Amino acid sequence: MNYHWNWAIFWELSPDGVHTYFQTLLLGTGWTLATAACAWIIALTLGSLVGALRTMPFAAAVRFGNVYVELFRDVPLLVQMFLWYFVVPEIVPHAFGTWLKQLPNASFYTAVVALGLYMSARVAEQVRAGILSLPRGQRQAALALGLTLPQTYAYVLLPMTYRIIMPPLTSELLNTIKNSAVALTIGLMELTARARAMQEFSFQVFEAFTAATIIYIVINIVVTLAMRVVERRIAVPGYLGFKAPAAGH
Amino acid sequence: MFANYDFDVIWRSLPYLFYQGMTFTLLLTALATLGGIVIGTLLALMRLSGTAMLTLPAAAYVNLMRSVPFVLMIFWFYFLMPYIGQWITRSAQPLQVGAFASCLVTFTLFEAAFFCEIMRAGIQSISRGQMAAAQALGMTYPTAMGFIVLPQAFRNMAPVLLTQTIILFQDTSLVYVISVTDFLGAASKVAERDGRLVEMYTFAAVVYFIISLAASRTVAHLQRRIAIIR
Numbered sequence: 149m150n151y152h153w154n155w156a157i158f159w160e161l162s163p164d165g166v167h168t169y170f171q172t173l174l175l176g177t178g179w180t181l182a183t184a185a186c187a188w189i190i191a192l193t194l195g196s197l198v199g200a201l202r203t204m205p206f207a208a209a210v211r212f213g214n215v216y217v218e219l220f221r222d223v224p225l226l227v228q229m230f231l232w233y234f235v236v237p238e239i240v241p242h243a244f245g246t247w248l249k250q251l252p253n254a255s256f257y258t259a260v261v262a263l264g265l266y267m268s269a270r271v272a273e274q275v276r277a278g279i280l281s282l283p284r285g286q287r288q289a290a291l292a293l294g295l296t297l298p299q300t301y302a303y304v305l306l307p308m309t310y311r312i313i314m315p316p317l318t319s320e321l322l323n324t325i326k327n328s329a330v331a332l333t334i335g336l337m338e339l340t341a342r343a344r345a346m347q348e349f350s351f352q353v354f355e356a357f358t359a360a361t362i363i364y365i366v367i368n369i370v371v372t373l374a375m376r377v378v379e380r381r382i383a384v385p386g387y388l389g390f391k392a393p394a395a396g397h
Numbered sequence: 398m399f400a401n402y403d404f405d406v407i408w409r410s411l412p413y414l415f416y417q418g419m420t421f422t423l424l425l426t427a428l429a430t431l432g433g434i435v436i437g438t439l440l441a442l443m444r445l446s447g448t449a450m451l452t453l454p455a456a457a458y459v460n461l462m463r464s465v466p467f468v469l470m471i472f473w474f475y476f477l478m479p480y481i482g483q484w485i486t487r488s489a490q491p492l493q494v495g496a497f498a499s500c501l502v503t504f505t506l507f508e509a510a511f512f513c514e515i516m517r518a519g520i521q522s523i524s525r526g527q528m529a530a531a532q533a534l535g536m537t538y539p540t541a542m543g544f545i546v547l548p549q550a551f552r553n554m555a556p557v558l559l560t561q562t563i564i565l566f567q568d569t570s571l572v573y574v575i576s577v578t579d580f581l582g583a584a585s586k587v588a589e590r591d592g593r594l595v596e597m598y599t600f601a602a603v604v605y606f607i608i609s610l611a612a613s614r615t616v617a618h619l620q621r622r623i624a625i626i627r
Contacts, residue, residue, distance in 0.1 A: 151480060222609035224567035227581060227602045234594040322464070329466035333574060340469045353476045361465055361473075368464035 157352045158359065169346050169356075176342030177363055183259050183338060184325040190264025191324060192317075195271025200301050202272065203279045213272065220269035225262070225330050232262045233334040259331035267324050274316045278309035311382045318375040322368060339363060403593055407600050410587040418583030419604075421497065425579065426566045429504035433565070434558065436505065437512025442542070444517055455513070462510035468574055474503035475575050496577045500569075508565050515557050519550035556620040563612045567605065580604070 158170040167175065202213030220228070233255065237245040251257060282305060290300040310317075332341035343360035347353045443455035462470065478499055482492030494502075523546050531541035551558075570581040578586065581601055588597035 218610060218613075219606070222567075222606045222613065223602045224570040224581070224605055226570045226573060227598065227605055230585075230594075230598045231602055235598050238595045326464075326466040329468040330571070332468065340466055340472070343469070344472060347472075347476070357469065357473050357476070360469055361461075364465050364469065365461070 151354065153355070154352055155355055157346075157350050157355055160350070162346070163349050169350065170359075172342050172346065173339065173356075173359055173363065176337060176339040176360075177367075179256070179336060180325065180328050180338040180340075181367070183256065183263065183328040183331060183336065184321075186260040187263035187267060187328065188321055188324050190260065191267035191271050191320070194265065194268035196275050196306065197272075198268065199272040199275025200279065200306065202276045203305075204297070213276075217269045217272050220266050221273075225266050225327055226333060228266055229259065229262045229330060229334050233258045255331065255334045255336040258334055259328065259336050263324060263327055263331065267320060267327070270320055270323070271317070274313045274320065275306075275309060278313035279305055281312065282308055308384065311384045314375070314379045314382060318372065318379070321375070322371060325367060325371070326364070403596050406587065406591050406593045406596050410583075410597075413587065414580060414583045417578055418580035421578060422566070422569045422580040425497070425500055425504060425569050425572075426562065428501055429508055429569075430562045430565055432501070432505035433508035433512045434516075436509035437514075438516045438547070440509060440513035441516035441520060444513065445520060459510040459513050462507055463514075467507060467568060467571055470507050471500075471503055471571060471574055474506070475499055478502060496575075499575075500572050500577060504565065504569070508561070508568075511561055512558065515554050515561060516550060518557075519554035520546060522553050523549050552623065555623060556616050559616045559619070560613070563609055563616070566612070567609060570605070 158173075159168050161167075162169045162172045164172070198213045198216050201209040202217075204210065223231075237248040239245075240248070248254065286304055286308065287300060290304040291297070295303065328336075328338055329340040331338060332344065335341075337345070339360050343356040346356040350356070440455045440459060443451040444459070446452060478494045479491035482488075482494055483490065486492060527545055527549070528541055531545040532538070536545070569579055572579050573582050573585065576582070584597045584601040588594045
């Protein structure tokens, strides 16, 4: 190999003139985490709502939920990002579109919305599977006690479901963090984009990507360990770990 | 919204989109799935072997691939492959690797980690008695694995393997980041050349949607048909 290793590159000044390359990677990590966190809030909220709708005794609600999930699951995330970033500002009313395009950090907001909606379809799948895995008696008992349907979901079914589907939700959270890297295609300067920029300016390809890889692994380990503590705290006694469908990223 | 929607640009670029773009996407999906299942099954066998020398490297590989974004991995392979090629062929210069070969190796090796986890679950879903009975009949481990356990594991996992293939199909759009002309790459090239982003990206989304939806419906149908009644 005639590749010139230079690990000291991280402490050199990057072309922005202010930060070292190492600091630019940390900034990227911040954007990655911020994007993933905001998207995860959207994913969890909408995903729970849609997942619950798909288990309700109304054909229209179930159909709406099914269409929602298929819509966001059957188009690649990259294409969805492009739709939100390039297409939506063009087809909304002109003034609103112009405002969208001139928004500071537009790629961040776009990435949050696109990633949040994309992941919400997958959260909805987990929530639905979780609700369906509960014994039928729980719903019947709640209704028999005089709770309304929304109350049944809010106080009985969903709290149980979250405690059961915690392990698959953890892996969806990790997927959200990883999938935020796709936002580099719309110009979000998150971790992978920073590593790519560092490679372009310094030609130290492998140092840059090694650093990014290590940071992703550390994030992964920290989130996994933290969620494992949460899982243990909230596990429902008597329930074995909930088994999720295995396909996915 | 369709007032100045130019359907003609889609019509004109159809041959380019499908002959060049979609062929690349589908070929990459098919070959990477095959390669990924083969390597993934080998990794699964390593992880289940019970020998630390085989278990640990396989587990490390799978966990590494699963904790890093695919986009980053595409970059890794894109830049690393010329050097690995140089090392293998012992040439003086970093080897020139074609776009398709580069993508194929990347997708095969990356997806192998995910297929490994599916196959591991599949093999574990076969009761131990099957292996024990096969070996009691005098079969060696490879024979018993190849003729008794793996065929049943594949059958049990067929729907999940196919679902992963649909995900792989959608993931092929990520080769955009190294400027390869897959279906989305072709659409975006036309979009930028003709300034028709709205038309090309909505069309691409519709095509991906139809193919993925049809495929996932087929998988659901298949799942009902091949389910083993226990």
